[in-house]
Amino acid sequence: MIDGECVVTETLAYGKSEERQELNGPFSHIYVEEKVLLDEGYRKKAEEIISHFPEAVVVRIGHYKDVFNRHKQNYVKQHHAQALILAVKQGTLVYPGAKVCQSMGNKHFYYTSCMMNCLFDCEYCYLKGMYPSGNMVIFLNLKDIFSEVEALLKEHPVYLCVSYDSDLMAIEKLTGYVREWIDFTNRHPDLTIEVRTKAGNIDFESLVEGPGKGICCRTESCDGLKEASVNVNASDDGKQESPVSSRNIFAFTLSPEYVVRHYEHKTGSLEGRIRSVKKALELGFTVRLCFDPMIFCPDWRSEYEKMMDKVFVEIPVEKIFDFSVGSFRLSEEYLKNMRRNMPDSAVVQYPYENDHGVYHYSQKLTDEMESWMVEKLREKVPEEKIFRWSSANGQG
């Protein structure tokens, strides 16, 4: 089944077109930094990942940038036969959130990239314009990122997006990183993480099983997602127990079937994503629904209407933590790169308007699409739960 599930081997089998049959499959080549090979811990983790691909050719490299930052690469071509690079990240590991990203009202908004690039292949994705390469990098020094987050936590609470320049859930079976982040978050009461994904049919049980799981009890919701981290067996305060911390936010990007089918290749179907949302809610995860980016398509109203009908029927929206709404927007530089590499993509070649270096739909269409969605949500959820991206302040 090809539904963007977290079963990485199934997802990797995607690709039926004639061209793809002539090309190597994803991860047929794995480049490994020397630093990884020299450290026992990193080497063990690398071997574990490589073991999923017994046919892969492993190439030893000096530094990941020797492969990732080469001159004149073509993101699109490379993504069709994506190589994997295993590396150790150096320098700054946690960054303040970008202005074009929604902070969802969080003051100390940061993001980190334990991976670069994505297994999924959304045509409109900014990564295609931002990165010089379509190959995927997995950084194996997650512990160093944890240390940097702990240093920040000494200063103030942290709201951290851990799956921005990638989709960690897409290759969770390979890395186990989401589970590690959940464990880490459970141990740090001032940390809230957001895991954004377009995966479907996520195996949430595997994220909370095992000795490392954090058992938390929810004490309140919304404002900062505070809860007491207690052992479930020792809990006797009478409140509803949840097997996971509510500070782990799963943010599902939902798109109409038309958009998924035409532009969000390899991702989970709308049905699959909705199933995942329901499962996440069942297990007590905090869930955010992102209708962002909204993508214009012929008869967009009817496509989004169909999607929202499904959402309202299938998902108990009163249990959703919050909602994010925004339409497609992209920096001029990124779109220029994407238009050069994707001359046959309608979503990339759409005649967007350029406003101070940011391309977006016309103001009229932006307002129409976003207002429509906000109105639709208002029918079922309180307004304070809806965050609409605004270009004026760069956040919701």
Add this chain to the structure above:
Amino acid sequence: MVFIFMALYPEAKPVIKRLGLRKRTDRTRFQEFVSEESGIVLTITGVGPVAAAAAVSAVLTEYDAGPEDQLLSVGTAAGNASDIFLLNKLLDQNSDRTFYPDMLIKTDFKEAAAITGSTVLSQRAAAFMKVAAEGYDLYDMESAAVYQAGNIYLGPHQMSFIRVVSDEGVETADREQAVSDLAARVNAVINSHVEEISDYVEKLLALSEKEKYRGGISDKSSEGLVDKIIEDGHFSKVMQDQLRQYVKYAVLSGVDWEKAVQGIYEEGMLPTIDKRGGKKALDRIKNCILK
């Protein structure tokens, strides 16, 4: 177009024959063999990194190489295993820089890493290499240079390197003699793998064709009408670019924009007497396409 670069004519001879290439008689600096029907240019570069880089640069400039083109470097190399290899890592011995061609095409070739040096590998140096150059399987005299020169024009996804092992290093007391001896041997070595090389060239040709189609899919068919609108509407450069982008999007998303334009002509909105009228027509076209 597929550009093939080989160091020696004896190496290239079996490939030229197999691909049915003909010599270009109007070229004197480098020998070029071409097949205009299939879009192949095979160039004899001469031995060594400088000669290879010069030839690659000259040919890719001459043919104005671009996104739909592919480069293939074919040759012989020193190594321990007598076989044909696709190179995934190239070390320039002189600069100590390493290059990685993309490995996108599915093949049955074994893969290898190669060192490119400026001199014929002596047996003594080969013995040293076995100990000192861990992780490298082959030694040649062109591949890293071809990559560097080719990368000025093409990306790593457009360059492939095939090497057939011909020896384990030679005695170099008489360099001329060594090269001459090698030349005699390489013909047979390449000939024994000419089918595999030819199959790989076919794959490159198919990729090149697809890329050509992909690049032209969106607006080629509409060029005549676009030019007419630009002329009839007295479009400025900015308006021309906007129209092209609208049309590109319309073609890709299946919007029948030509019918809309026909209506605009029937209403008498086009042709116009000035740019102002053209702007109104452009807005109308935009609204028809993006409605």
